[in-house]
Amino acid sequence: MAGSSFGKSFRVTTFGESHGAALGAIVDGVPAGISLSEEDIQKYLDRRRPGTSTVTTSRNESDKCRIYSGVFGGLTTGTPVMVMIENTSQRSQDYDELAITYRPGHADFGYDSKYGFRDYRGGGRSSGRETIGRVIAGAIAIKALDMLGIKVQAFTQSIGNVYAQSLNLDECSENAVYMPDKDAAVRAIELIKEAKSDKDSLGGIIGCIATGVMPGLGEPVFDKLDARLSAAIMSIGAIKGVEFGAGFHVSTMTGSQNNDPFYIDEDDEGLHIRKRTNMSGGILGGISDGSPIIINAAVKPTPSIAKEQDTVNAINEEVKLEIKGRHDPVVVPRAVVVVESMVAITLFDMVLENMKSRMDNVLKIYKK
Amino acid sequence: MAGSSFGKSFRVTTFGESHGAALGAIVDGVPAGISLSEEDIQKYLDRRRPGTSTVTTSRNESDKCRIYSGVFGGLTTGTPVMVMIENTSQRSQDYDELAITYRPGHADFGYDSKYGFRDYRGGGRSSGRETIGRVIAGAIAIKALDMLGIKVQAFTQSIGNVYAQSLNLDECSENAVYMPDKDAAVRAIELIKEAKSDKDSLGGIIGCIATGVMPGLGEPVFDKLDARLSAAIMSIGAIKGVEFGAGFHVSTMTGSQNNDPFYIDEDDEGLHIRKRTNMSGGILGGISDGSPIIINAAVKPTPSIAKEQDTVNAINEEVKLEIKGRHDPVVVPRAVVVVESMVAITLFDMVLENMKSRMDNVLKIYKK
Amino acid sequence: MAGSSFGKSFRVTTFGESHGAALGAIVDGVPAGISLSEEDIQKYLDRRRPGTSTVTTSRNESDKCRIYSGVFGGLTTGTPVMVMIENTSQRSQDYDELAITYRPGHADFGYDSKYGFRDYRGGGRSSGRETIGRVIAGAIAIKALDMLGIKVQAFTQSIGNVYAQSLNLDECSENAVYMPDKDAAVRAIELIKEAKSDKDSLGGIIGCIATGVMPGLGEPVFDKLDARLSAAIMSIGAIKGVEFGAGFHVSTMTGSQNNDPFYIDEDDEGLHIRKRTNMSGGILGGISDGSPIIINAAVKPTPSIAKEQDTVNAINEEVKLEIKGRHDPVVVPRAVVVVESMVAITLFDMVLENMKSRMDNVLKIYKK
Amino acid sequence: MAGSSFGKSFRVTTFGESHGAALGAIVDGVPAGISLSEEDIQKYLDRRRPGTSTVTTSRNESDKCRIYSGVFGGLTTGTPVMVMIENTSQRSQDYDELAITYRPGHADFGYDSKYGFRDYRGGGRSSGRETIGRVIAGAIAIKALDMLGIKVQAFTQSIGNVYAQSLNLDECSENAVYMPDKDAAVRAIELIKEAKSDKDSLGGIIGCIATGVMPGLGEPVFDKLDARLSAAIMSIGAIKGVEFGAGFHVSTMTGSQNNDPFYIDEDDEGLHIRKRTNMSGGILGGISDGSPIIINAAVKPTPSIAKEQDTVNAINEEVKLEIKGRHDPVVVPRAVVVVESMVAITLFDMVLENMKSRMDNVLKIYKK
Numbered sequence A, B, C, D: 001m002a003g004s005s006f007g008k009s010f011r012v013t014t015f016g017e018s019h020g021a022a023l024g025a026i027v028d029g030v031p032a033g034i035s036l037s038e039e040d041i042q043k044y045l046d047r048r049r050p051g052t053s054t055v056t057t058s059r060n061e062s063d064k065c066r067i068y069s070g071v072f073g074g075l076t077t078g079t080p081v082m083v084m085i086e087n088t089s090q091r092s093q094d095y096d097e098l099a100i101t102y103r104p105g106h107a108d109f110g111y112d113s114k115y116g117f118r119d120y121r122g123g124g125r126s127s128g129r130e131t132i133g134r135v136i137a138g139a140i141a142i143k144a145l146d147m148l149g150i151k152v153q154a155f156t157q158s159i160g161n162v163y164a165q166s167l168n169l170d171e172c173s174e175n176a177v178y179m180p181d182k183d184a185a186v187r188a189i190e191l192i193k194e195a196k197s198d199k200d201s202l203g204g205i206i207g208c209i210a211t212g213v214m215p216g217l218g219e220p221v222f223d224k225l226d227a228r229l230s231a232a233i234m235s236i237g238a239i240k241g242v243e244f245g246a247g248f249h250v251s252t253m254t255g256s257q258n259n260d261p262f263y264i265d266e267d268d269e270g271l272h273i274r275k276r277t278n279m280s281g282g283i284l285g286g287i288s289d290g291s292p293i294i295i296n297a298a299v300k301p302t303p304s305i306a307k308e309q310d311t312v313n314a315i316n317e318e319v320k321l322e323i324k325g326r327h328d329p330v331v332v333p334r335a336v337v338v339v340e341s342m343v344a345i346t347l348f349d350m351v352l353e354n355m356k357s358r359m360d361n362v363l364k365i366y367k368k
Helices: A038-048 A092-098 A108-115 A121-126 A128-147 A169-174 A182-197 A225-234 A247-252 A332-357 A359-366 B038-048 B092-098 B108-115 B121-126 B128-147 B169-174 B182-197 B225-234 B247-252 B332-357 B359-366 C038-048 C092-098 C108-115 C121-126 C128-147 C169-174 C182-197 C225-234 C247-252 C332-357 C359-366 D038-048 D092-098 D108-115 D121-126 D128-147 D169-174 D182-197 D225-234 D247-252 D332-357 D359-366
Strands: A011-016 A022-028 A065-069 A081-086 A151-159 A204-211 A239-244 A262-267 A270-275 A293-299 A309-313 A318-321 B011-016 B022-028 B065-069 B081-086 B151-159 B204-211 B239-244 B262-267 B270-275 B293-299 B309-313 B318-321 C011-016 C022-028 C065-069 C081-086 C151-159 C204-211 C239-244 C262-267 C270-275 C293-299 C309-312 C318-321 D011-016 D022-028 D065-069 D081-086 D151-159 D204-211 D239-244 D262-267 D270-275 D293-299 D309-313 D318-321
Touching (some): A011 C022, A011 C065, A022 A128, A022 C011, A022 C065, A038 A065, A038 A081, A038 A332, A065 C022, A081 A128, A108 A121, A121 A128, A128 D359, A151 A182, A169 A182, A204 B247, A225 A239, A225 A293, A225 A332, A225 B239, A239 A247, A239 B225, A239 B247, A247 B204, A247 B239, A247 B293, A262 B309, A262 B318, A293 A332, A293 B247, A309 B262, A318 B262, A332 A359, A332 B108, A332 D332, A332 D359, A359 D332, A359 D359, B011 B128, B011 D022, B011 D065, B011 D081, B022 B128, B022 D011, B038 B065, B038 B081, B038 B128, B065 D011, B081 B128, B108 B121, B121 B128, B128 B151, B128 B332, B151 B169, B151 B182, B151 B332, B169 B182, B204 B332, B225 B239, B225 B293, B225 B332, B293 B332, B332 B359, B332 C332, B332 C359, B359 C128, B359 C332, B359 C359, C011 C128, C022 C128, C038 C081, C038 C128, C038 C332, C081 C128, C108 C121, C108 D332, C121 C128, C128 C151, C128 C332, C151 C169, C169 C182, C204 C332, C204 D247, C225 C239, C225 C332, C225 D225, C225 D239, C239 C247, C239 D247, C247 D204, C247 D293, C262 D318, C293 C332, C293 D247, C309 D262, C318 D262, C332 C359, D011 D128, D022 D128, D038 D065, D038 D081, D038 D128, D038 D332, D081 D128, D108 D121, D121 D128, D128 D151, D128 D332, D151 D169, D151 D332, D169 D182, D225 D239, D225 D293, D225 D332, D239 D247, D293 D332, D332 D359
Antiparallel strands (some): A011 A022, A065 A081, A151 A204, A204 A293, A239 B239, A309 A318, B022 B081, B065 B081, B151 B204, B204 B293, B239 B293, B262 B270, B309 B318, C011 C022, C065 C081, C151 C204, C204 C293, C239 D239, C262 C270, C309 C318, D011 D022, D022 D081, D065 D081, D204 D293, D262 D270, D309 D318
């Protein structure tokens, strides 16, 4: 398989290039009976849309989605759901000079090495617009997870050296950088403006929390929940690192610090096994442990910068490059919904996979 | 699929529990014509074997492998290679009291939640011994990569707060902690002894470098080279974070700092496109860029510690636990060869996948 | 995976319902560098289109395809090719009474049992229109196979009890039933008219021949070439049997009759190993043997008939049913291109898979 | 993937060559909580074992299986079940002259074309002994299906031109050819003895019936139940054709003959939708319809015959060949349990896949 599909039971296949006719996704394995409309998907697509604030590119992509299959009478039918956005705002002439030039920090050279040539308009398949298909599938997964009481929320942890100091998730949608800390958001926006006027760009960290996750998700060995989540998140273009719970800090902890003690909690529904801390980030031995799943992902600074750079072209010449066109000085805020989508897709896929783990479950479905 | 397989073209399926009859792997998709002997595999298995130094568990696992299929006349035949180790040293009585107790930091609770019960002897399927199958497959991948001039070497970057300050890879096999820095190794061993006498354990960071990787490996979108490598590495039990190149540092860099400038290099073989820096860690947009691939992985402290811990059991009681048995105070040195194996498996899988990217390649194989 | 994908390296995922907004396919794993236009695909779609003769339904489906991704400058780029047809002629009112009635010979009852409800308009996902996605992918596979000198041609072997007595493949496109025998075609058309006036329908047999297939295609054990081809062909709605070479006749042959003797043939290009007969149908032990691949597939009579039938509905009532709407009295002629497509898809997939069989091949691609 | 795996949720991977060290299978995705012992598997392996009657080869293969993983306390644990048979009776000297000679009707030439060389001892991977892994997995699937009330029984429909005239399934185990008709069995045995004394071999047809199958199994489009079953059955070495229900006879039926009328049946448990006939063989539009699943598979005559044959060798010489060694004059009776196994594996795989079809089912598993 050539890599455009993700998931085993809830299987997403995306298509489309930045300046091609359209971008979208087929989601196969959507269980029948989930209420789904174009609005359900559009609201997530709008979150990744540029042109909505001063901190993103001024490209105005309307990005209206349409459901082409798999929904009947407002419900998913169990057959593949295809959702697509037709491309409208295409100023490909901006990109013509990039036909043979390899942009530093981009996949251009890799694509040419791999395929012999490439669709160079706006990054083609390696464009950030490729994430449209992910958000489409993510919106469907989020609807399904919601029926199970599982919530996924990603947010901007940091931009450059400005870190959120509080974790007020409701605040995220109130500021342009999707930060859960109002004051940090103000400082981050200031920093972005500076970078922009320097013809430069910034990176950051995206956090993600999933609550309501039942224990037992994840498959032993290679399809561990964290292994699948890592693959999901690292497959987003700009991500260079991913960690769970205490993450890289575990390297300097002792076992007695890092082990989360279990205890018995009691509420109206009875006794529950819980953990006093959550160094594990909700995953132990690759299986969810019933605590919130905690993820961090490092986002690199946008490689498309207006500043002059040294590079080469496809005919082995060294050249200077100033990237024109409308580019985000930081992609972190727009990537938040993409991380959220990939986490949701992975979680719902593992929910479906896990159904088959016990013969008890099989009997529960089939025995009258 | 229930998660015991990895890879698409070079496909590893592992089996076995810590105290079951045997552990091993089937590797399907091994191209015909690779020279392969039990010694080729055994030397890697010996590197993950405990009982070889003061810093690892005193369990003496002989772990002699045998090839059961897929090799004829010393060469792989193209059919599945099955390699297995029969279990011999099994003191399962050490584990009897763990039948219903959930060890903190372990997958016990998750397995019970998922399956209703578990093979509790020595961790069963979630034991570190499960990595035997990975090292078997890794040894085969390493032989194949070698024929292509690709070398993979992992090493101990840090243990607790002791970091390697130099990167002398030849030094790794000279010290018990597989560190590329002689002095750091001495200090790390000291630290491990302290942790052991404290009935506690340590974590660390494993680094990995792959050289000789041709540009173009990795598939767009979901099967990006770094996404596949993340899944591979994060599927190792104790890993909690993974990063490439500048990794989490990208979050505080600017685009002009993070973008690696390309330049033209000339040698006897002609002109080459190279990068002046390697912030990308050898991967841009999910495709290898011809530079060395640079990976870091965070390893958590061994969760099995002799120190008394608070926990619960399967019948909802809070209990105290002191883990008996012979456990590593740090798994980092033994996990080095496992990381190396998973990286090699992934790289060779992507080498095979990439063959199909161009119709030119198809014609090269089939046209006379 | 929920079943809408086929192929491993050349991977087709289809979507769409009979009366939904559109039908189409994503083909992932198309090697870069294949010349591809909408015309290349349209000519195969036109062959499955109804309304072109007296023997098919009078529905007029224009079925104009559009390529939405994966092609740049007239060449495939290596990224997923999405091709779609928007639905235009939709008389769904014809189907309203079928909302709760289970048509005999159709999947209606199965879909309701599986999903709880279904898109009942024109068969929804189980409609023959679903094969549009297959023909799209088939057209791409045929173009690629052509570059390798492989030709796939399917034809109508029989309709009812009228069998082609000659095998003049050029004749197929000259008659409305796609038969390689002019006289038989005339008799078959007569028979179809009779069935139509009886408000009944007919079945038949589709043959398929692939020439130029190199020996060595097919993977041992489960992915044998004939196993993959069987899955491909049997996944077409109306097919109830498939056989290779001597097929069901092998059951009454002896080994000495059924074994094809090998001999040495000599031509300008040197010595060749060939077979004197082709009972094997070009496949031995699941691997192509260099002879033409010979396949037969049994097509059932169209289940949608105007004649009154006994059936039941979703509320457990026994009812009488006369199916209205415009239906083919026989689907064999229109299914010919679908069989051809599925065979081509499978063959090209196996061509790509086979590249990885030998380390020699790997070195051929990567070694300078 | 190189073809040694089958199934999506219930996933079988086999390994081993005829004269290698061992043959066996890993079954991943076995739900936890199925009672499983070596005896459960051995009884099916004994059915495919030769040396048990005059009509099979006189090789005495003891073929004792051992479970190496995935079972604890007599129950499957949800982790991969590995079962293996070590090879003991290996007279490979019988095969030495076949090192370079291509046996007619065998895969030898195909393997050499594919891999450049092959393990020629006893057919290597293409030997009938490869089916050991299938029967191992089949035995597990049969145990699981039994818990759901699904029974799979295969039998010898015909040998040469001797056809079973009655269908007394209990009779099968009473005769050496596994025929459901005592008298036909006697005649078939006579025919086999004749073929043997002629140094020749025979083919036949295997039938298979699965009862108790719930409606709704099978996935739309490519993973139709019959498509999956076809792939499963056609992947058995000697099979050249497969058909469902009326099979190839559909080609000469009319729609009104072939459509099975539905009716309402009433019993103690209430109203049921049933079919008056079963031309569909229990599958409509690729989805099970609640009727028994009816399959026929054509088995070719054993290609290894003692009669002199014309053939060629790997150095392009035409040679005469008389195959030595102990070979079955007909493989049909021994292949019966292999067909049964493949059908059971496929059905249970589809049972697991189908669980995910409805959000209702998902909620049934997870909601308290």
